[in-house]
Amino acid sequence: MTDRLDFFSRRCAWVNGPIIVGAGPSGLAVAACLKEHGVPSVILERADCIASLWQKRTYDRLKLHLPKQFCQLPKFPFPEHYPEYPTKKQFVDYLESYAKHFEISPRFNQSVQSARYDETCGLWRVRTVGAGAEAGRWLVVATGENAEKVVPELEGLGGFGGDVIHACDYKSGEAYRGKRVHVLPREVLGKSTFELAVLLMKWLPLWLVDKILLWLAWLLLGNVEKHGLRRPSTGPLELKNTQGRTPVLDLGALAKIRSGDIKVGCDFFSKDGFPKTPFPNGWKGQSGLYAVGFTRRGLAGASSDAARTAKDIGRMWKEETKPAKRPVACHRRCISQI
Template sequence: MFSFSDQNDFCGRRCVWVNGPVIVGAGPSGLAVSACLKEQGIPFVVIERSDCIASLWQKRTYDRLKLHLPKKFCQLPKLAFPEEYPEYPTKKQFIAYLENYAQKFDIKPQFNECVQSAKYDEACHLWRVITVSTNGSTQSETEYICQMLVVASGENAEGVVPEIDGLKDFSGEVIHAKDYKSGEKYTGKKVLVVGCGNSGMELSLDLSNHNAKPSMVVRSSVHVLPREIMGKSTFDLAMMLMKWLPLWLVDKILLVLTWFILGDTQKYGIQRPSLGPLTLKNHHGKTPVLDIGALERIRSGDINVVGGIKRFNHTSVELVNGETLDIDSVLLATGYCSNVPYWLQETEFFAKNGFPKTPFPNGWKGKCGLYASGFTRRGLAGASADAIKISQDIAKVWKKELNHKKQKVPTHRRCISTF
């Protein structure tokens, strides 16, 4: 339970004292931490800039999206997926699971609040988190004051839009993958898909399914693996093999099996990296593509693979090999990035790219009550592992302080309300 004070500070900013941690982000990472804290009986506040939980899934994903990994690797702590769900749940099913998750653990985020800054006050030994309301035409500021801060805003908070020569002069539609819903409106159109990761491959497939004419830009090397090998998830098989074999050997086995199933992808303009898929993922965070049908469309010519872009013109694109393609639309499947550097005023724990400097599996805890959830580059399983460790660590601190101080908090606080 909580109540807000009607009093504001001299700047007109509402101040809120939070007894437990403030969690920034109500996506899967933030929900997982919240549920684990709830089970420990620790109060918290979740701040979310959107008007719903898991806004990336609800508002910035395409209609045909399914989980790329089996559901057992994607469930959050304390709650399994319903048994009737398929091995690879759909977007709608995953959103329903998350909404049920929030309801089950009574997680009620403060919606429509965008964090402007979060800074540790050395004098007071407290975090000061300033938010601006994003609801309605009138903006209001709130300052949350707490001893612990959990950064759960995600690896994919913002879409990356690269600077490409001439792109601003292109006369057709240019959208990022986060704004793409379906290929239905692109029927018969020539669409340039910039990017060949999981999103680029799947959006090219979706465009092909809607009788569009996609050309996919493959500028760098990428591993394409089958989603399943001999009826078993490729990821599941890799995890099983790594229990007994070294990483390099597992990579070799996966690539040999992939060659038998998918053939030589280099024949279609898709070069493989020199490092194996798991080694590349561990060292550089680059996820291999799990093929769900795009490669077959590439073989048939329904998806055209092209090289790097030199420049855009008014109605066409010029490639580095000198070829020119007439196109109607551009779809930027160019990835996402963390937005942490824009609001977190801290440089010791988080790097300039918005990820913890400490490598996995120890990048979940910083100093002065700072935590990071969901920055492992290991998907939902990594976020769940973070949530468990964070909640256990916070519980130790919480119980220690309760025993030591017996909650020696003044009964009257001016300009501060409590959660």
């Protein structure tokens, strides 16, 4: 309670427009679309550059996995001379050009510590580490699906004498030339889900492979619906193919749900307004909260989220900044009694 009072007692700098958290593709796209609607914004980025995930936490030989026409951001196509599958460097250069074209200047080294909605004044108060706080009417979370790496706790790992790195820290295989390297994937019955699916699809149709994967999931996880987790009737491959939804890999959350440490709600939005709905309606929360780039549709989904968010905020912006009509003067006729 003391922390909450301290948070709201801090003096906040007023932001005339939305506060965007994250200067990756999603954050840049939102800022650009907002400009098209005449809405100013502020981007807070914890790193010292735009698209820090692409620049610092991806391997050197990375290329876009989809043709460029499906990965370009709104209002600004890729250069014509770019190949169909741009490289990591080309994509970063494209993002730099995107920011320059729309005159987007994120505030770097601004790590957001907390964000809370003040119901008394209808504003979002965003606190950054060591730099004070900002207050604004709208908050757009565009930190990305893979902003934080997940490192599982493995027995005996602490006593291992070799190097241990996360996949996001891998740059190239040159550092491991001539060495023995063990890659630890997320596995199901000794094989990764993807490997198992590919193996089965050599002989079986997609619908049957999905049924087998559903049965294996039930065998391993049991009945999770009694804990408030509704599982889709379709399999993971068909679900991804038709709706763009990616199955969740359990890394310990299920055990905490079963023990009661994590409570499962059934509302359309969580209590802080974060949307749970998948693409295409998962971009809007409550109280002026938006989430861009979390709908499991890659860069195309992020662009769609950005356009919808900007249009929605732009509509409210125009309503709230519309000049008030001056009242028409009413002239009274004075009648004197004689």
